[in-house]
Amino acid sequence: DRLASGELAYVGAQYTPLAAVAQDIYWKGKPTSLMAETFATTGDVFLLTGQAKDVPDRCDTADGQPMTRKHAAVRLARMIGADMELLTEADAARLAQSFAQAVHERVARSIKKVTRRAKNDRVVISGSGGFIASAAARIALPKVHQTLLGSMIGAQASVVACAFALVVLSKNQLNDVWD
Numbered sequence: 218d219r220l221a222s223g224e225l226a227y228v229g230a231q232y233t234p235l236a237a238v239a240q241d242i243y244w245k246g247k248p249t250s251l252m253a254e255t256f257a258t259t260g261d262v263f264l265l266t267g268q269a270k271d272v273p274d275r276c277d278t279a280d281g282q283p284m285t286r287k288h289a290a291v292r293l294a295r296m297i298g299a300d301m302e303l304l305t306e307a308d309a310a311r312l313a314q315s316f317a318q319a320v321h322e323r324v325a326r327s328i329k330k331v332t333r334r335a336k337n338d339r340v341v342i343s344g345s346g347g348f349i350a351s352a353a354a355r356i357a358l359p360k361v362h363q364t365l366l367g368s369m370i371g372a373q374a375s376v377v378a379c380a381f382a383l384v385v386l387s388k389n390q391l392n393d394v395w396d
Contacts, residue, residue: 226327228320230269230346231260234279235296239319242297244312249297255279257292259320264289265313268348289313317352324353337361343378 219225228238234255241248257279263269264286275284282288290309294300297312304312328340337358342350343366354363367375374381 222330224327224331226324228323228346228349229259230263230349231258233259233320235259235262235293235316238316238323242312242315242319244297244315251296252298254295256295257289259316260284261289261292262313262316262320263348265293265310266317268317320349321352321356324349325356328353328357332358339364341366343367343375345376347375 220227235257236251236253236255238259239251241250243249260269260278264271264284271286272284276282278284278288279292280288282291286306290304290306291301293309293312293316294304296316301309339362340350340354340358341364342354344350347365347367351363351365354361365375366378370378370381
């Protein structure tokens, strides 16, 4: 129901194909159509924007090549029908910024739909894609305070925040039972 209403935007920080994020992207000041193939993913985008790090031994990418800036640039160029003879790595990084903006705006639209019925003064951000949610919240709710769960419970616990919350709640309930 939340997907149908637009209140849920499922966009991952790693494996979401860019063709699922947008049909076109702003490139060199004009809308540019994208290849409707899984040539690149959000993991490539966030690697090139500096929000993820090279993982050379990880090859579960769209083309089976390593998760490095160099290979991410090649994958991203393919999304606009280009290659590294036409683009530089710096060009690919600028292209990645356009894709990141599209991801942020997509999530921001969902945030706006969810929050239109209530006055919010705080959002809690967690998960491996917390940086996406944080950027989207700045777009959708620019005056709302953000609480970054990772800074409170640690980055690893933030990635599994739902499971962490269940452990805490279970512990509290078990304490009540055994007290």
